[in-house]
Amino acid sequence: MKIIVIGGGKVGTVLCEQLVKEGHNVVLVDQNAEVVETVLNTADVNAIVGNGVSGEILAEAGVKDAELAIACTPSDEQNILCCMIAKKLGVKQTIARVRNPEYFNLFISQDLGLNLLVNPEYQASEEIAQIVDFPYANKVASLGDDVKLIEYTIPVGSKISGVMLKDIAGKFNSRVLVSTVERNGTIYVPKGDFVLQQGDKCCITADEDELYKLFRNAGVSAGKTRNVFLLGGSTVAFYLANKLAKHYNVTIIEKDTEICQRLADSLKAGVKIINANGFNQRSLKNENLDIADVVVALSDDEENNILISMFVHSLGQKVIIKVDKSEYIPMLENVGINRIVSPKHLTANEITRFVRSMKSGRGGSVCSIYSMLKNEAEFVEFEVGKDFRKEGVMLKDIKLQPDTIIVSITHNEKTVVPNGLNTIKKGDHVVVATLIKGVTSLNVVLG
Amino acid sequence: MNYKFTLRLLGIVSLCEGALLLAPMILSAVKGEDWLAFVNVIAIAVVVGLPLALFCKPQKKTMRVTGGLVSCALCWIVMSVIGCLPFVLSNNAGFIDALFETVSGFTTTGATIFSNPENLGMGLNLWRAMTHWVGGMGILLFVIAFLPKTEGTTYQVFKAETPGPKAGKLVSKLSITARILYLIYFGMTVLCAVLLLCGGLPVYDSIVLSFATAGTGGFTPTALGISAYNSLYVEVVLTAFMFLFSINFTLYYFVLIGKVKELFRSEEVRWFFSIILLVTTGVTLSLWIDKVYPTFGECLRISVFQVVSNISTTGYVLRDTSQWPALAQTLLLAVMFCGGCAGSTAGGLKVSRVVILAKSGARELRMSLNPNRVLDIKLEGRTADKNVVHGVLRYFVVYLMFMALSVVLLTIFNPTSTSQTTFVDAISSTVSCINNVGPAAFDYASGNFTSFSPVAKVILTVDMLAGRLEILPILMLFNPRSWQR
Known part of the structure; x- marks a missing residue:
């Protein structure tokens, strides 16, 4: 399938790599020649330097016989425009990245000819909300109303380690399915005689109740999550606070006064917004960080997110971190931070x-x-x-x-x-x- | 450096070459020539290539820029070494001579050390022509095109092998791009051969000549060169195809998909054509005024052929140009620097580079009148990317330095022991080799390098490789850092 990707930023680059792996013919359009060169070096794509809104450039990219155009430049407006023009020029389907919540809600995508709107921040907030609901897991997905798919790292000294898969039902009185296990970088689809070890990352599918039973019987603390701290008032924080406010006490810590003001305007009254530097350990303690059950590091500065997550992790609290740079992920896992959410990959x-x-x-x-x-x-x-x-x-x-x-x-x-x-x-x-x-x-x- | 990746590539290249050698082997067996030499070489290629291709499974599938450059240079060296063995094993040449000949073939230079190539036999002459054909488009491109996914990123290798300031893909997939390029190349070669055949040339000569023309190489099966055929028709066909093979192949792709206009819109082609027109006029007038040939028509006929032959870096010769007036000789030497368009099989600096250099020069002049003026360099109707312009300038500097070094070395190692024109010889042979043209000033008639000392031959061999791969890959070989893992 021929696909045009407009914008070679974080999402664009990952997309190029992923789509090529799936066997598609990808053409990248980006205004920056250096960006184009970097992508060309890593992925088997064709690339054109130019503005993706220009019909001429799109024609050069072969929009006429392309089946899909994906616009993921930094600007929402440009993305929407790109897709509309590409559609007029003959592309069959279009996808635009739209971040601004106002557009996301208002746009009736069909009218503008957009087949799919993607919003990395919104998706990240959904993913994080699932983990907050189920904070044992690194990742959670709902396969149906009750059935969850979770990724879980077996901690050191866990009762689960050393148990054969077929014995789980008997030992923990819980019916779960362990479908895939990663051990030292190798991935297994285990049979019944597979013995779990500490440090294994496993994907477990089960009814929510069965999962709770498993963790309770395995001695993983089942204290209820009440207080959630969001560090950084980014767009993800906005979406997330909206989602979580119903069931949890949400506190957002943001150092920029204006952003705080804006959040206070748009968020429900229940959300506590504090104007302080969330990346300063002293001010965090002042804001009662120790009562937090889950801390989410959400600022747009990834390095800051990493440092503060390490700090929070060292205090023994559960931390979820937003990181987009793939290079950092193994580093975080080495220090035991497993709840990592990457908007661009989502x-x-x-x-x-x-x-x-x-x-x-x-x-x-x-x-x-x-x-x-x-x-x-x-x-x-x-x-x-x-x-x-x-x-x-x-x-x-x-x-x-x-x-x-x-x-x-x-x-x-x-x-x-x-x-x-x-x-x-x-x-x-x-x-x-x-x-x-x-x-x-x-x-x-x-x- | 990703050693396993490089070794695997070397293995595949050597196997490919073994397969290619089958054709001259069959021909020499049919003609009752020394075909066992080919059998031995094929055996060597398989023994070297098979284990490397089978057992080197790279874990990492990526390659960095340096890795691509070094692998490319190594592949070219390995294939030249294997490719020269038929000459050695059939006792036609010593190793250094044979290597010179083969590198000259693969790099599409066309400089030869055989005074009478007709004595080599048909099999070896076919192999000489085939080296041109394969080298013209590049064997690595062939590997990328026709072998099952070589896994991992081959883009770096592609970039290293494709001449010109920018390597462009035609379609998203590199392997498909390579396939399209080879298909165009093959199609045009067949067309050239058929046209020569129509002109009454024997099948063998048509094939050998069309191979040598397609790669813009310049080997001919006899010492007489093109004058052996003494036919205006052959000259016209060859001139046309030397010109066509020096045009960016991307444009042929555009023609194939129906965008014929692009061919005429291309600024590079227009410059190329203008330069040919201008230089041909100069050479013709120079020949006519000096009454080198009796009629104006003959002056025109010979100068058109010779100019196109030199600028396309083919290096066919029609007459002994060493007796020509100085102006004509200088012009012929000058167009060697220019070469054909980027993305073609021609050598030289490439027209687009020359245009960028000229425009940068003009820009400097204008800037000195209005120092604050904002001026961009436009190419193909678009502002040329700064990195590309700087890259061209940097390349030009390295190119000149490399050339100067080679000239100095050649004068030290005494190119022609008897003649008095050593200086001109050193310059013209370096220019001819580094731009992959072939003939040099001392002996235009045959492009013959037999009289050179062995050291000089090695220097020129390196020059030819450096010129074909655009210097950087060869220089990288000598940088210990590029060998680090």
């Missing part, structure tokens, strides 16, 4: 999902992709289509591709973690965990 994944659903393969179309374990393991949600070959066959009789496992089936809005006796029917939503990259067809996955 957006890139969202767009990848859209692209894959455009050329949906046989057996069912892709409706979501959840990436876990540093994007090495993919959880792909399919809507089962008419041409699905194994309809009504029991799972134990279906031969799966290697390194692939079915983690949930949603039938009539009811999601279950399946066992060998479940069957898949037309219209169901099936989530498949796989280490194979770029899966688009359910029939292929299920052999």
Whole structure:
């Protein structure tokens, strides 16, 4: 598929790499020749230096026979304009990154010819909100009303370490499915005789209640989360505070008076906004940081986020950090900070999902992709289509591709973690965990 | 440096070369020549290449700029060494001579050390022509194009091998870009061969000549060069194709996808054409005024052919130009620097670089009148990126220094032991080799370098490689830092 990416910033660069890996023909348009050169050096794309709003440049990029244009320049207005012009010039589908909450709410995307609006900040806030709800996990995704998919790092001295997978149900009185495990950089799709160790990162799928049972019985403290501190009044903080205000006591610490004022104007009254430097340890203590159950480092300055997260982590509090520079992530994991949210990757994944659903393969179309374990393991949600070959066959009789496992089936809005006796029917939503990259067809996955 | 990546690439290149050698092997077997030499070389290529290609599995799939440059230079050296073995094993030349000949072939220079190439036999002559064809577009581009995904980033290698200030992709995928380029190249070569065939040339001669023309190389199967055919038709066809192969191949792609206008809109091509027109006029007048040839028509015919031959860096010769007036000789030497367009098979500085240099010079002059004036350098109707302009200036400086060094070394190592024109020889042979043209001033008639001392041959061999790969890759080889992991 031919795809034009306009804007080679953080999201644009990741997109180029990811889309090339999925086998697409990508053309990057960016005004900065140096940016173009850097991307050319890392990804097998073609690139054009110029303004993506210009019809001439878009024509040069081959907009006429392109199937998708993705605009992710720093400016919302430019992105929207790019997409409208690209559509007029013949591109089939368009995606724009729109950050400003006002646009995001107002725009009726169809009228302007935009097929998808992506908002990295909003997506990050959703991701973080899920983790705040379930702060044991590094990452949380909802596969249905009750069923969660979590990424969990087994801490040192945990009761779970040393347990064989098939014994979990008996030992902790909890029915969970461990679908993928990362150990020392290698990823396994484990069988029943796999023994968990401390330091393993595992993806667990289960009913929410079963998960709570697992953690309670494994002795992981189940104290309820009440106080959430957000350090930095960025856009993510705005979205997040809006989401969390209903159930938690939210405090935002921001050093810029004007931003504080703006947040106070637009946020619900329950959110406490404090005008102080959240990246100064003394002022943090003054603001009662020790009562916080979860601290989220959200400023736009990544290095500051990292330093303050290390400080908060050393106080023994749960910390969630927003980091976009991939180089920093292993460093954070080394010191034990595992709850890392990267807006650019979330957006890139969202767009990848859209692209894959455009050329949906046989057996069912892709409706979501959840990436876990540093994007090495993919959880792909399919809507089962008419041409699905194994309809009504029991799972134990279906031969799966290697390194692939079915983690949930949603039938009539009811999601279950399946066992060998479940069957898949037309219209169901099936989530498949796989280490194979770029899966688009359910029939292929299920052999 | 990503050693495994480089070694694997070397292995693949050597295997590719082994495959290419099959063609001259079959021909020499059919003609009853020394075909066992080819068999041995193919065996060597496979023995060297197969283990490297099979067992070097790079873990890291990326390559940095230096890695790309060094790998490219190494590949060219390895393939030259393997490619020279048929000459050595068939006892036609010593190692240094054979290496000179092969490098001259791959770099599409066309300078030869064989006084009578017709004695080599058809198989070896086909191989000489094939080295031109493969070297013209580049063997690494071939590897990128036709082998299953070489994994990882090959863009650095592509950049290192493609001449010109900027390496441009045609389509998103590098392998597809390479395939399109080779397809265009192949198609045009076939067209050239067919046209020569129509002119009554034997099949063998048409193929060998079209290979040498396509790569803008200049090897001919006989010492007489093009004058052996004594046919206006052949001259016209060759002139046309030397010109066509010196134009940026991107433009042919545009023509193929229906954007014919781009061909005429290209500023580089217009400059190229203007330079040819201007220089041809000069050479023709110079020949006519001095009454070198009896009629104006003959002066024109010979100077058009010779100018296009030199500017496209092919280096075919029609007449003994060493007897020409000084103006004509100087002009012929001058266009060697210019070369063809970027992204073509021609050598030299490339027209776009020359244009940027000229425009930078003009800019300096204007700036000295109005020091505060804001002036951009425009190319192809757009403001040229500052980095590109600076890159061209830097390249030019390195190019001149490299050339000067080579001239000095050549005068030390005494190029022609008997003649008195050592200085001119040193300059003209360096210019000819570094720009991948072929013939030099001392003996235009055959472009023959037999009389050079072995050290001088090695120096010129390095010059040719440096000229083809645009100096930097070769210099990088001598920088210990680029060998660090």
